[in-house]
Each structure stands twice: as C-alpha cells, then as structure tokens.
Amino acid sequence: MKELVVVSGKGGTGKTSIVAAFAALTPSKVLADCDVDAADLHLVLQPEIRSRNEFRSGHEAVIRQDACIGCGACLVNCRFDAIRTVSNADLAWMFGAGIHACNDCDVCVRSCPLRSLDMINAMREASGEARKTAFVVDPISCEGCGVCVDICPVKAISFPERVSGEWFISDTRHGPMVHARLGIAADNSGKLVSLVRQQARQLAQDQNKEFILVDGPPGIGCPVIASLTGASLVLIVTEPTLSGQHDLQRVAELARHFRIPAVVGVNKWDLNPDMTDAIEAAAVTLDATPVGRIRYDRAVTAAQVAGKSVLEYSNNGVADDIRNVWAAVSALMQLDKPKANREAP
Amino acid sequence: MRERRIIAIASGKGGTGKTTIAVNLAAVMEGPVAYVDCDVEEPNGHIFLKPAITAANSVAIPVPIVDKEKCTGCARCVTACRYNALACVKGRVLVFTELCHGCGGCMLACPEHAISECDHEIGVVETGRANDICFVQGRLKIGVAMSPPLIRAAKAASPSEGTVILDAPPGTSCPVIAAVKDSDFVVLVTEPTPFGLHDLTLAVDTVRQIGIPFGVVVNRCDIGDDRVTDYCQREEIPILIEIPDDRRIAEAYSRGCMAVESLPDVRPFFLQLDLRIRDLLSAPNGVQSAT
The missing domain is CATH 3.30.70 (Alpha-Beta Plaits)
Known part of the structure; x- marks a missing residue:
C-alpha cells in the first residue's frame, strides 16, 4: 500500500485544492484529511457520512x-x-x-x-x-x-476521559474518505491525525485499495509529524515567496529527519518566476525533487466557491499543470525507491 | 509607565495574511510596539521586519533522568506517566524524551527519589530590534512536536509595557490557544472563500470559548463571495477592515517587503485597523456585543 501526504509548511499555499484535484485523477484510493484543526477537504468533496465516531483522548482533571x-x-x-x-x-x-x-x-x-x-x-x-x-x-x-x-x-x-472531537468515514464522488473534526480549543491533534491515518489504512485494506491520498496540516509540529511518519512520499506544496521558501526549507528538513522521500511543487509559480527558480534549486539541495509548477489562476478560487475541484471546473491552464504534477508524482510512487524500507503490509 | 495591551493576530486557515497584517500593523502604530512571532513552527515575521537579533535563548522543557543506582524498577513512574514517555523493561526504566510533556509526575511518584530532571531543548527565543519595533520570535527545533512551551516562552520574553502584537500560528488547537490566551484583543484574519469562512467559524468558536474580544479582517475581500460578511453580520462580529486583492501587495510579500513602506496607498488600511482596535478596546460595551 502506498501513501502520498501533501504538506506545505506555510499555510494557504493550496494543499487542499491540489488534493481535491488529485482525488479526481485517481480511481482506486482512500482519501484522508489530516488537517484536523481546520479541515476543508469536505467542503469540496461533500462527503456523505457513513459512520461517526467520538475521539476520546487523554483525561482532564x-x-x-x-x-x-x-x-x-x-x-x-x-x-x-x-x-x-x-x-x-x-x-x-x-x-x-x-x-x-x-x-x-x-x-x-x-x-x-x-x-x-x-x-x-x-x-x-x-x-x-x-x-x-x-x-x-x-x-x-x-x-x-x-x-x-x-x-x-x-x-x-x-x-474523566476527554472527548476531544469526532472522526468520520464517508463516501464521496471520488471514493471513500476518512476525516475528523477536532473539538473547539481541544488538544491532541497529533493523536487524532494518527487515528485518521490508521482508519484510512484499514479502509484501504478492507476495500482492496492500493493508494491513500492524505491532505496534511500546515507547520512542522506534532500534527505534521503524525501525518508524515511512515508515508511513502511527501509532496510539499509551496509558493514563490520568501515565506514560502523559508517554510519549505523547514518542512523539507523535517521530512529528511524522518527519512521520508520528499518532492516539491510550486503553486502560483508565475507570481514570481525568479523566486520559483530559487526555490526549486534550494529544494534539490534538501533532497526534495521538484515535480512541477502550477500557475496562478482565479479558477482555483472560483472552483472552491462553486464547491468543486478545479479539474471539475476548468479543463485547461491550471488543470493541465495539476495533471502534469500528478503524472510526475504517480510515476514516482510506482518506483520502488520511495517505497523502499517502508513498512510492508 | 504605559500599561501593556496585547493584540493577537490569528486565523483558522493558514495563508490568509496573518503575518502581513501583524507586521504592517506594528509598523504604523505609535508608541512602544513589540512584534512577537508565536508561529514558532514557521516563523515568517523576520523576513519582513529584518530585525537585528541581539539575543538568542535556548528554551527547554524538563525531562526525567533516572539514577540507575537508586532505581529499584518498581515502575511507579511508568504508571504515573500519562504520555507513555517511560517504560520499564527487565527492571530498567527507559525514557522516551520526545513524548515527555515535562509535567514532573514521574519524579513525584518515585519512592526512591531516583528521578531528577535535565533540560531538553525544544527551540530558541530570539530577541532584537527592527527600527522602533521590539522584535521577539520563537523558532521550534526541527523534529520537535511540542510547540506550546516555546510559544509561552516567546510571550514571556515580550516587553511589559506598550503594545504587543502576537503573530499566532494557524489552526484552532493547542498552539493557537497558547498564543492567544491572555490577550486583550484578537484579530481574526480571513478571506472570503468557503475554506476561509469554514475556518473562521472554528476560530470564532475558539476565541469565544477563551472569552477574548475579537474582530475580523477580510483580506483579498473581492476574490470570492459574500458569505464571510453575511456570517459576520449574522453573528454581530465587527469587521475591522476589508483589504482588496492587490497584486502589488502579493508581489511585495513575495519579495519580503513591507506593504506599508513600498505602497503608500496601503498605509491607510492599517491606520484604520489600529483605530478600530483602539475604539473597540476603549468601548467595553461595543466589544462585549461581539462575544
């Protein structure tokens, strides 16, 4: 079983929009939304909830x-x-x-x-x-x-035990999805992330799916570590800004720290082509291979407002870019290298 | 001596413009101002303020060390630890430092007084100055999961008077709470998209639970739909300012430039924001209606 985790370091670089678009491109997979703090994938995929479960975690004095x-x-x-x-x-x-x-x-x-x-x-x-x-x-x-x-x-x-949120198994138009909602002002988001991934694996096993697509949280702390440990490949989505570059470096180092192969996609690359070049060059030095550029396109926001993935909304331009990134990522996922020394089923 | 007022800039969703709002607001404010970057996982404020860092202090949490001579292998420390950071194998106690929250429970539980504590570094707090702005940032060590103690340390390093602007991390969980707690006012930055609205509602619930007055900044206010403004009206949440989408602001951001310095026509938005916050803070009834 293979697992692709999409993270970004910096928030708001377009992770969820890209995951939603990838979801439309892969037939056999399970989706997992690990941004349990501020989960948004369900806004595009409109899941039909099949099972709803309490997340109990830790205790409270x-x-x-x-x-x-x-x-x-x-x-x-x-x-x-x-x-x-x-x-x-x-x-x-x-x-x-x-x-x-x-x-x-x-x-x-x-x-x-x-x-x-x-x-x-x-x-x-x-x-x-x-x-x-x-x-x-x-x-x-x-x-x-x-x-x-x-x-x-x-x-x-x-x-007493604390109820710190809920997690769900749902059906979407692009296949089954595991997602969660952390309680307001609750903690232990890392544990909830691990639970979501574990349920996604179980679901994939039960339904004979070979691939899990994970929408990860921003940052480099506990929920991010919980999202990427043991994954087959990490796709880091960044943007051509100094902040994007700075944050990419930290999350790429994190992936390297946990020995997860990482690749980088630059979203809205044409906002600053020079910065995009610099980011891709920096990525290589961090052992993260550039896998493509996605242009800035207002269709991405328009698709979100319409509750659709950008591939369902527009068929060229940014959609082509995302298809190309997906082609590169999926080719890499077939290779043995990213999979090597990962847990065997 | 002026009293201190703390304004936290937060948002549920990442990438809505927290740092842009925080650094530019700090730049237009009068009087002693401090900027504290509490997004310790990915601190970005330094890119814009370009501070001269004058001090860097390591921040650590206390983790147990077990004196093998005194330890009898009774494993009471293992039972006391709620984080599974201790295990007893064949009469020997093992410590898993990265799981430890530093509560000290194992030390209290040990009947032989065989447990003492040592420091485990989780990051650094750097302080310095950027022109007239006092600058503080926390930077989490890569591979460390636990950011709240570092956030608390960064806040503790901020000055005791004047205005303190806290740049909070995204989300709604423990790091955000650690950052915005004890603030006098919270500015929630959002954008008018379904993701922005959804995450704003979570952030509003969080801030209401903590009980701090707050208002909303709608950034790139013309890129999506009206659902964010409708929501704020329905919930009687003050909208502090609305900033239109402007490619020049995005470009200044991408180069690490301060919008209020490179684009003079952007400055009034931040002066207005400062004014609105001061109005709301000085009119307690006006603020209360938001919660």
Missing part, C-alpha cells in the same frame, strides 16, 4: 469541591498553570485551610511553597475550620498529566 481540603498541593505541583484559586491570591489562605482529613501523608511538607514547618503545623492546628479559597482546574490549560490527581492527599480530583 476536575476537583470535587466537597472533598477538597484546600491544601494547595495541586497548585504547587501543576507545571501548566492550570490550577486557579477562586478567592484572593494571598498565601494567607493557607493558615485558614481546613485540614479535616490529615493522615500524615506528608504531601503538604513536600509541596509547601514556603518549605515552612511552622506554616504546616499552623495548617494542622487549623483543622476543621472553613476554607477561604477554592481551587479549580482551568480545562483549557490542563495538559492531562494527572500529577494533581496523584498528589492530592484526599483523592479529591476526578480524572
């Missing part, structure tokens, strides 16, 4: 106020600034803390920010008094590490 004794161990040990105090920020609260369940666990001694035994003794003596400060977890900052859950001397912190 929740302090049960009725059980909390206000010792502050969670606050002191959280490295992600996710514990908020609800009344004054003054440390004076510590003296009023109601330690009504002290079992000499020693956690207060280990976590006291002032390392003061006097203070701890005062807290112990104050046992039974009402608390003046409530501690709460800020779900947006919580990293789900569980340190507070483990350190809480009275086990007052629950740790």
Whole structure:
C-alpha cells in the first residue's frame, strides 16, 4: 500500500485544492484529511457520512469541591498553570485551610511553597475550620498529566476521559474518505491525525485499495509529524515567496529527519518566476525533487466557491499543470525507491 | 509607565495574511510596539521586519533522568506517566524524551527519589530590534512536536509595557490557544472563500470559548463571495477592515517587503485597523456585543 501526504509548511499555499484535484485523477484510493484543526477537504468533496465516531483522548482533571481540603498541593505541583484559586491570591489562605482529613501523608511538607514547618503545623492546628479559597482546574490549560490527581492527599480530583472531537468515514464522488473534526480549543491533534491515518489504512485494506491520498496540516509540529511518519512520499506544496521558501526549507528538513522521500511543487509559480527558480534549486539541495509548477489562476478560487475541484471546473491552464504534477508524482510512487524500507503490509 | 495591551493576530486557515497584517500593523502604530512571532513552527515575521537579533535563548522543557543506582524498577513512574514517555523493561526504566510533556509526575511518584530532571531543548527565543519595533520570535527545533512551551516562552520574553502584537500560528488547537490566551484583543484574519469562512467559524468558536474580544479582517475581500460578511453580520462580529486583492501587495510579500513602506496607498488600511482596535478596546460595551 502506498501513501502520498501533501504538506506545505506555510499555510494557504493550496494543499487542499491540489488534493481535491488529485482525488479526481485517481480511481482506486482512500482519501484522508489530516488537517484536523481546520479541515476543508469536505467542503469540496461533500462527503456523505457513513459512520461517526467520538475521539476520546487523554483525561482532564476536575476537583470535587466537597472533598477538597484546600491544601494547595495541586497548585504547587501543576507545571501548566492550570490550577486557579477562586478567592484572593494571598498565601494567607493557607493558615485558614481546613485540614479535616490529615493522615500524615506528608504531601503538604513536600509541596509547601514556603518549605515552612511552622506554616504546616499552623495548617494542622487549623483543622476543621472553613476554607477561604477554592481551587479549580482551568480545562483549557490542563495538559492531562494527572500529577494533581496523584498528589492530592484526599483523592479529591476526578480524572474523566476527554472527548476531544469526532472522526468520520464517508463516501464521496471520488471514493471513500476518512476525516475528523477536532473539538473547539481541544488538544491532541497529533493523536487524532494518527487515528485518521490508521482508519484510512484499514479502509484501504478492507476495500482492496492500493493508494491513500492524505491532505496534511500546515507547520512542522506534532500534527505534521503524525501525518508524515511512515508515508511513502511527501509532496510539499509551496509558493514563490520568501515565506514560502523559508517554510519549505523547514518542512523539507523535517521530512529528511524522518527519512521520508520528499518532492516539491510550486503553486502560483508565475507570481514570481525568479523566486520559483530559487526555490526549486534550494529544494534539490534538501533532497526534495521538484515535480512541477502550477500557475496562478482565479479558477482555483472560483472552483472552491462553486464547491468543486478545479479539474471539475476548468479543463485547461491550471488543470493541465495539476495533471502534469500528478503524472510526475504517480510515476514516482510506482518506483520502488520511495517505497523502499517502508513498512510492508 | 504605559500599561501593556496585547493584540493577537490569528486565523483558522493558514495563508490568509496573518503575518502581513501583524507586521504592517506594528509598523504604523505609535508608541512602544513589540512584534512577537508565536508561529514558532514557521516563523515568517523576520523576513519582513529584518530585525537585528541581539539575543538568542535556548528554551527547554524538563525531562526525567533516572539514577540507575537508586532505581529499584518498581515502575511507579511508568504508571504515573500519562504520555507513555517511560517504560520499564527487565527492571530498567527507559525514557522516551520526545513524548515527555515535562509535567514532573514521574519524579513525584518515585519512592526512591531516583528521578531528577535535565533540560531538553525544544527551540530558541530570539530577541532584537527592527527600527522602533521590539522584535521577539520563537523558532521550534526541527523534529520537535511540542510547540506550546516555546510559544509561552516567546510571550514571556515580550516587553511589559506598550503594545504587543502576537503573530499566532494557524489552526484552532493547542498552539493557537497558547498564543492567544491572555490577550486583550484578537484579530481574526480571513478571506472570503468557503475554506476561509469554514475556518473562521472554528476560530470564532475558539476565541469565544477563551472569552477574548475579537474582530475580523477580510483580506483579498473581492476574490470570492459574500458569505464571510453575511456570517459576520449574522453573528454581530465587527469587521475591522476589508483589504482588496492587490497584486502589488502579493508581489511585495513575495519579495519580503513591507506593504506599508513600498505602497503608500496601503498605509491607510492599517491606520484604520489600529483605530478600530483602539475604539473597540476603549468601548467595553461595543466589544462585549461581539462575544
């Protein structure tokens, strides 16, 4: 099975439009949209959703106020600034803390920010008094590490699983597609990307498809790494700008770091032909082969507005360019070299 | 001393013009201005501002090291780690640094105090000046997955007074949240296309969830359709400025030139943007209606 991942480093260079056009050119494949943060491929392919699944990932700490004794161990040990105090920020609260369940666990001694035994003794003596400060977890900052859950001397912190999005298996006019939607302000996009790719592979296996076409996310961080590890070939779509060139370099180095063969396509190349030459020359030094140029054409935006891929919208000009890039990429994918030392089925 | 106001420039979709808006806005603003590039995976602001970098500080997260002498192989650290960054094989604990989030949970869990921490570099924060603009950027080390700690470090390196412009990464997930959190105002940059609209709605949901006032810049406002402006009207989101598609701006961008410097007629758009943001910030009721 072969897997082509289309990435860009810089956002907005035309990845999704090119993937949608490729989708119209290959008969036997599974599509995967790995830009789970801001997935757009479905806007062109209008998938009919066949199955809808929750994406559960990681956990989230929740302090049960009725059980909390206000010792502050969670606050002191959280490295992600996710514990908020609800009344004054003054440390004076510590003296009023109601330690009504002290079992000499020693956690207060280990976590006291002032390392003061006097203070701890005062807290112990104050046992039974009402608390003046409530501690709460800020779900947006919580990293789900569980340190507070483990350190809480009275086990007052629950740790429910987080539902961080949804993923779908759908049918499109160009074949089956796996896609996802990350929850608002959720994290773990890398895990969701891995899940989408894994489901796409499974689907390809079940339906005897030999090829997976992946629309990747921008950047070089976690979701990009999750998108390209183990792929047969990476197509980097860039644009002839200094930013495009800069970002191409970083994503090409990333591909090289993970030993994935990479090729480069320059989109809107005619906006700056000299820059296009420079980018292609730079790509070669990064072991990324140039596979073609795609001209600037307003038909690309017009096709998007019409909810079509550019190949369905216009039949020459930019469509020819995309066909040529596809011919080069698909020829490379048939070769053994990009496939070599990749996981065998 | 002037108080600090932080304006984050963000967008769901990439390539809509965040960096163009951020650097040009920084260039037209009066008073002390800082530009902070929080798109640490692909920082591009330096291409336009051409700063003289005066300091570069390595940013690291703490990762565990296990003292083999003290370790008894009880594997409590392995159980404590939620990121599968530790494994115990034949009584020996192995650390997978690239999976570690630096929470320190393993160190707290170890009954033998056999775990200490060392620094694992994830990138650098560079600071300098570009004319009157104080410049800060984070640059993620290639192959590192975790950008939020670096984004936080870049923000922490920004000046404590004046206007701070944050150039956020694209998307809606953890790096974006790390960048825009604690800002006073968010500018969402979009373009009037179906992709632009779809990703704008995600970004709006994200910013609303964090609870920061925001407005929208429609870039290349004449390339697509009216659905973005219709959406903003329906949702009562202020449109700060609309910038028409202009090949000269694209060409200046491709050469790494500042639009407000090479194209004098572009300058009023950014002066207007500055004014609109200041108006919205000083009229709390006007801003609240957006959320």
